[in-house]
Amino acid sequence: MENLGLIFFIGLIIVILFGCLFTVKQQTAAIIETFGKFSTIRQSGLQFKIPLFQRIAGKVSLKIQQLDVIVETKTLDDVFVRLKVSVQYVVIKDKVYDAFYKLEYPHDQITSYVFDVVRAEVPKMKLDNVFVKKDDIAIAVKAELQDAMIxxxxxxxxxxxxxxxxxxxxxxxxxxxxxxxxxxxxAQFDGDAQRILIVEKARAEAESKRLQGQGIADQRREIARGLEESVEVLNRVGISSQEASALIVVTQHYDTLQSIGEETNSNLILLPNSPQAGSDMLNNMVASFTASNQISETMKEQKKNAAKKDTDKNKDDQ
Structure with missing residues (x-):
């Protein structure tokens, strides 16, 4: 019986010790009540309470917590949109009593304020502005919550x-x-690229034509210089300028026929030709030169007579 009583006593002491001692985790506060009335707040570590008289009414986390609230509302341009607002909050260490006793459901309270602010701000904005000004919405929510939840x-x-x-x-x-x-x-970039290509191509073609024309002009200039020298040589031997020009043209005609005949890769080319061709060509050219000279002399005579009449008229007027 004595051993049984000793065991019972030891067990009672152990129960009392376990009932008296408790631990509070880091970043946590424990609310102690005595006979249902608030007594004290215990911080992290090993703590003591009076068994049977005191109890742990609850524990409050002092860590930063996050609450995600999804709000559906309408924008200024009548578009329904769902916004997810994340609220990061923490219980103030010196106000654990207020956080535990004054507010039964803090999550519901925060959610209500978020709904109120979002549904007051978003309907003032168009959908595009909601994306642009989402930080303004967040600031408005924080300002409202800060004033209410403090x-x-x-x-x-x-x-x-x-x-x-x-x-x-x-x-x-x-x-x-x-x-x-x-x-x-x-499409605009493609159009600009095509336009640049066309402009550059046109510039290149214009430059090519300019150089080609310059080359042709140089070629003709050299041909004319050669013809002039040829005429001067023929003049020295008693051949007139008209006859020399006609002779040069006929010579070039036969040189052209000869070069065409010497080209082995050329196709068959039929040209009108006869023994009298050279003579006819020469006679025609001489006749053309003669007629051209006569017309030129006639125009010079008419200009000279017109100038003389103008001079006589001016004298009469004076």
Whole structure:
């Protein structure tokens, strides 16, 4: 019996010790109540309470917590959109009592304020501005929550608009608009590239024509210089300029026929020719030169007579 009583006593002591001692984790506060009334707040570490008289009413985390709130609302241009607002908050260490006793469901309270602010701000904006000004929405939510929750012992660390999700049909329309804008930009770049190619090609062709014309002009200049020298040589032996020019043309005619005949790769070319061809060509050219000289002399005589009449008229007027 004595051994049984000793064992019972030892067990009772152990139960009392376990009931008296408890631990509080780091970044946690424990609420102690005595007979259902608030007594004290215990911080992290090994703590003591009076068994049977005191109890742990609850524990409050002092870590930064995050609450994600999804709000569906309408924009100024009548587009329904879902916003995900992430609220990061923490219980103020000196206000654990207020956080535990003043507010039953802090998550619901925070959610209500987020809904209120978002549904007051977003309907003032068009859909595009919601994306651009999401930081302004987050700042407005934080300001409202900070003023409301500080009274209950909560400090709002940061609020973020982490997602903006318009209606599926609106997203498809936005994607089509974006794709059309990109295609328009690509078409403009393609057009500019084609225009540059055309301009550069035209410049190259113009430069080629200019050089080609310059080459032809140089060639003709050298031909004319050679013909002039040939005429001077023929003049020295008593051949007139007209006869020399005709002779040169006939010579070039036969030289051309000879060069065509010497070309082995050329196709068959039929040219009108006869023994009298050279003589006829020479006679025709001499006749042409003679007629040209006569016309030239006649025009000079007419100009001379007109100038004389103008001079006589001026004298009479004076």
């Amino acid at each position: 009274e209950y012992g909560f400090d709002i660390i940061k609020t973020l608009v982490t997602d903006i999700d318009p209606d599926s049909q609106v997203k498809e329309a936005m994607n089509r608009i974006n794709a059309a804008e990109r295609q328009k930009t690509a």
